[in-house]
Amino acid sequence: MKYVHIDTDMGGTFTDILLLDKASGTLAIEKVSSTPHDPAEASVGGTALILRQHSTAVEDADDFAHGSTIVTSTLLQQKGASAGLITTAGFRDLLEIGRQARFRTRHGSAPGRRLGMRVCVGHRRWRRG
Numbered sequence: 001m002k003y004v005h006i007d008t009d010m011g012g013t014f015t016d017i018l019l020l021d022k023a024s025g026t027l028a029i030e031k032v033s034s035t036p037h038d039p040a041e042a043s044v045g046g047t048a049l050i051l052r053q054h055s056t057a058v059e060d061a062d063d064f065a066h067g068s069t070i071v072t073s074t075l076l077q078q079k080g081a082s083a084g085l086i087t088t089a090g091f092r093d094l095l096e097i098g099r100q101a102r103f104r105t106r107h108g109s110a111p112g113r114r115l116g117m118r119v120c121v122g123h124r125r126w127r128r129g
Helices: 039-053 070-077 094-098
Strands: 004-010 014-021 027-033 061-068
Touching: 004 039, 014 039, 027 039
Parallel strands: 004 061
Antiparallel strands: 004 014, 014 027
């Protein structure tokens, strides 16, 4: 029996599949087209493909990790539905402060000019906290 780690990362264009044979240290990476109509299809299909290519049974996998950048991409491209953010009282600006996108207070710049991140993930008026 092999002991392998499988990792999938679903993105908007491609889904990456990684297979690591823990005994030999062999690493295999496969890239398949994502399936936006059913994101799991690319993950499951890509996993089956890499297992076949390396003569490995799914029962040999003792570790499986899954990640997705679909939601992050949707938020950054502002193509999804409107979203709000609920936080503990006093923390509604956490997204901007955490990325150092605060208003500039020195050097004579105009009020409202921001430093750092240019994309607003959740408009301030839609945040509660």
